[in-house]
Amino acid sequence: MNKRDLVECVAAELGGSRQGAEKAVKAVLDSILDGLDRDGSVTIAGFGTFERKERAARVGRNPRTGESIDIPATSTVGFRPAAALKRAAVPA
Numbered sequence: 001m002n003k004r005d006l007v008e009c010v011a012a013e014l015g016g017s018r019q020g021a022e023k024a025v026k027a028v029l030d031s032i033l034d035g036l037d038r039d040g041s042v043t044i045a046g047f048g049t050f051e052r053k054e055r056a057a058r059v060g061r062n063p064r065t066g067e068s069i070d071i072p073a074t075s076t077v078g079f080r081p082a083a084a085l086k087r088a089a090v091p092a
Helices: 003-014 018-039 083-089
Strands: 041-044 048-055 058-061 068-071 074-081
Touching: 003 018, 018 041, 018 048, 074 083
Parallel strands: none
Antiparallel strands: 041 048, 048 074, 058 068
16 A cells, blocks of 8 residues: 555545545644654554654775774664554464
8 A cells, every 4th residue: 555545545534635635644644743753753552653763973984895883872763662563463
């Protein structure tokens, strides 16, 4: 499922327009990004937790040449699913 499919599902569930559903999906995603920026984590009960993680700088290796390269520190986002989501994702 991609964003377009998600918008279509939301529109069908709400019985509204695709434009309204697209605004709703965008608002949710923007709110998650804002929460990560402001607080470092966003918890949605029954779904899971999005959490900002920091990666330290390190030395890597160019696989083509074998040359050592410096990889700078960066931040990324991790997701830890809630127990309810884990149970829902397990095939019956």
